[in-house]
Amino acid sequence: MHPRNKHREYLDYSDLACRQKGLKRFVFENAWGGASIDYSNQEALEELTRSLLAEFYDIRKWTLPKGYLCPPVPQRADYVHTIADLLNASLSIVAGDDQQALEAIGPRIWGLDIGAGASCIYSLLGVREYGWSFIASDVDEVALRNAEDVLSANSLSSRITLRRQADPKQILKGVLRRGESLAFTICNPPFHETLDHAEQAATMKWKRLSRGKQLSNKKNYQGQEVELCCEGGEVGFVLRLVEESARQRFRLACLWFSSLLSRQSSMKPIHQRLGELGAKRRRFEICQGRNVKWVIAWSFYPKTERGLQLLQMLEVARGDASEANEAREGTEETEAAVPEMPVPRKRSAQPVGEAVRAKRPTLHERQKDMFQSCAE
Structure with a gap:
């Protein structure tokens, strides 16, 4: 797991259930004497996530x-x-000795959560961990309505903007508007090419989870067709995103495009096509136990320009934070305003993101070295 992942340490489900009462009925003692849940039970998984x-x-x-x-x-x-x-x-290239003070945090760092789904999970985590702002898109109206309820219930509607993609064949067009600039996109594409493929994978997963025992009569491989399947599977989806991102309208609207991949073999055709388009490419591996995923990221910005653009976003945030604090002096703050997309302009440097930085560990030297290798 990532060094900053809050779930790196062993989690005692019994201890968690003492504080999160809804989980208690799903926790049982396993064969090794530890606390566990039935991972094949959809209700148990939802309660664990909650x-x-x-x-x-x-x-x-x-x-x-x-x-x-x-x-x-x-x-x-x-x-x-x-x-x-x-x-x-990217920031470290232009930040110099001020790298620690210039972490990419705060509401002026905008991301696009492609296919956010009913859970809106990436946007929620991004806001809570780094204070980012998001556009969260999806083609499914039911999913967006549920996401809207979640955001409203947690007072996050001002930080995450929901947009419906009316054309399932498009990804960026119809969602990203002219003049809007993003720091990144984040995406977990549909994995399967057909529902038959999805059902076969579900059967194999069910057998692996049960290990010959009857755990539950409800398999945990849920999902709507739009979440599970698309033409060409994950390779087809990401290649369509690659082609859209290379269009003149979008190539400089985002510093880093990215997508999660479930198969290592999916990386090759995507990486090859990005090379043909002249994009700068980065590959990452996410390992959690025996479960391995991959992330492909690409940019059409030159290396130094990426850092300068991010620096400008942070400087705008600092200036706006200073002006907002002055305007609010002697008044009571109510609901936070929706942060606007960054507009290039000079601002004086002021501290930003202190509340976000205080909630999570600071970057150690080893971690700095880890992402420094990604900057070339």
């Missing part, structure tokens, strides 16, 4: 419509931390 979000990320109200994918929080958090490393690596 408990983890409440315990570690202060997401107190989280729901999921029946039949939708339930995200594994630790793995999703690893992807978010990987994106943070990528941004910080």
Whole structure:
């Protein structure tokens, strides 16, 4: 797991259930004398996700419509931390000795959560861990309505903007508007090419989870067709994102495009096509036990320009924070305003993101070295 992942340490489900009461009925003693849950039970998985979000990320109200994918929080958090490393690596090129004070945190760092789903998990984690702002897109109206309820219940509607993609064949077009600039995109694409393929994978996963024992009569491989399948599977989806990102309208609208991949073999055709388009490419591996995922990231910005653009975003945030504090003097703050996309302009440097930085560990030298290698 990533060094900053809050789930690196062993988690005692019994201890967690003492504080998150909804989990208690799903916890049992396993064959080794430890506490566990039935991972083949969709209800148990949803309650575990709900408990983890409440315990570690202060997401107190989280729901999921029946039949939708339930995200594994630790793995999703690893992807978010990987994106943070990528941004910080770009910043380190231009920040010099001020690197620690210039972490890519705060509401002026905007991300696009492609296919956010009903859980809206990446946006929630990104806001809580780094204070980022998000556009969260999806083609599914039911998923977006549920996400809207979650955001409203947790007072996060001002930090995460939901947008419906009306054309399933498009990814960026129809969602990202002219003049909007992003620091990154984050995406967990549909994995399968057909529902038959998805059902076969579900059967294999069910057998592996049960290990010959009858654990539950409800398999945990839920998900709507739009979450599970698309033309060409994950390779097809990401290649479409690659082609869209290379268009003149979008190539400089985002510093780092990225996507999660479930198969290592998916990396080769995507990496090759990005090379043909002249993109700068980065590859990362996310390991959690025997479960391995990969992240592919690419940019059409020159190395130094990426850092300068991020630096400008942070400087705008600092200046706006200073002006906002002056304007609010002697008044009581109510609901936070929706942060706007960064507009290039000079601002005086002021401290930013102190509340976010205080909630998580600072970067150690080893971690700096880790993402420094990504900057070239």
